[in-house]
Amino acid sequence: GNSVTQMEGPVTLSEEAFLTINCTYTATGYPSLFWYVQYPGEGLQLLLKATKADDKGSNKGFEATYRKETTSFHLEKGSVQVSDSAVYFCALSWNRQFYFGTGTSLTVIP
Amino acid sequence: SAVISQKPSRDICQRGTSLTIQCQVDSQVTMMFWYRQQPGQSLTLIATANQGSEATYESGFVIDKFPISRPNLTFSTLTVSNMSPEDSSIYLCSVVDRAGNEQFFGPGTRLTVL
Numbered sequence: 247g248n249s250v251t252q253m254e255g256p257v258t259l260s261e262e263a264f265l266t267i268n269c270t271y272t273a274t275g276y277p278s279l280f281w282y283v284q285y286p287g288e289g290l291q292l293l294l295k296a297t298k299a300d301d302k303g304s305n306k307g308f309e310a311t312y313r314k315e316t317t318s319f320h321l322e323k324g325s326v327q328v329s330d331s332a333v334y335f336c337a338l339s340w341n342r343q344f345y346f347g348t349g350t351s352l353t354v355i356p
Numbered sequence: 357s358a359v360i361s362q363k364p365s366r367d368i369c370q371r372g373t374s375l376t377i378q379c380q381v382d383s384q385v386t387m388m389f390w391y392r393q394q395p396g397q398s399l400t401l402i403a404t405a406n407q408g409s410e411a412t413y414e415s416g417f418v419i420d421k422f423p424i425s426r427p428n429l430t431f432s433t434l435t436v437s438n439m440s441p442e443d444s445s446i447y448l449c450s451v452v453d454r455a456g457n458e459q460f461f462g463p464g465t466r467l468t469v470l
Contacts, residue, residue, distance in 0.1 A: 278457050290399075290461040291461070297457065335398065346398055347398065349397075
């Protein structure tokens with residue numbers, strides 16, 4: 247079946263540190279992959295996406311590359327800011343079905 | 357993309373009462389969903405809201421507890437019936453784009469049941 251496994255949190259980083267949140271997936275076909283972000287008290291917002299192998303999604307300094315060989319879609323940012331504190335969800339879609347990871351809480355301290 | 361609004365944004369309710377949450381989309385969409393996000397948890401799909409027919413519920417969710425209406429392609433409601441403190445959650449409406457590849461979320465309704 248299809249599923250998403252992402253790194254458990256919480257993650258606490260100092261401002262300007264490097265961020266990696268791991269995400270791996272299991273899929274029966276060739277899914278699209280997403281990262282969503284949920285800021286405190288808000289709904290989910292699409293952060294970035296990739297629709298095929300080797301695609302790189304990027305937005306607001308965040309990047310993730312669709313790696314078919316390792317079935318991964320790790321989220322990275324070179325220098326985090328306090329305003330990046332949020333919960334991050336990895337997700338996949340296949341055949342109009344959507345699957346979400348459990349979310350990783352990130353706190354960035356000044 | 358789709359712009360989704362939900363009302364109310366938050367509410368505090370008494371045990372045993374019911375609350376209806378509204379979801380409005382700025383464009384016609386085929387696929388619309390309702391999710392629950394319990395405190396500190398990921399998303400759990402409650403049901404798919406089908407236009408003009410009964411909603412399709414996921415395992416563990418029933419129509420008597422979570423009746424859903426979908427009168428047209430831009431609007432849906434979710435009612436949380438006979439509430440208990442365990443229903444305290446964020447309830448999220450979402451839609452899928454025409455291609456079926458991307459999902460958009462409303463801002464959520466934060467429900468607290470006392």
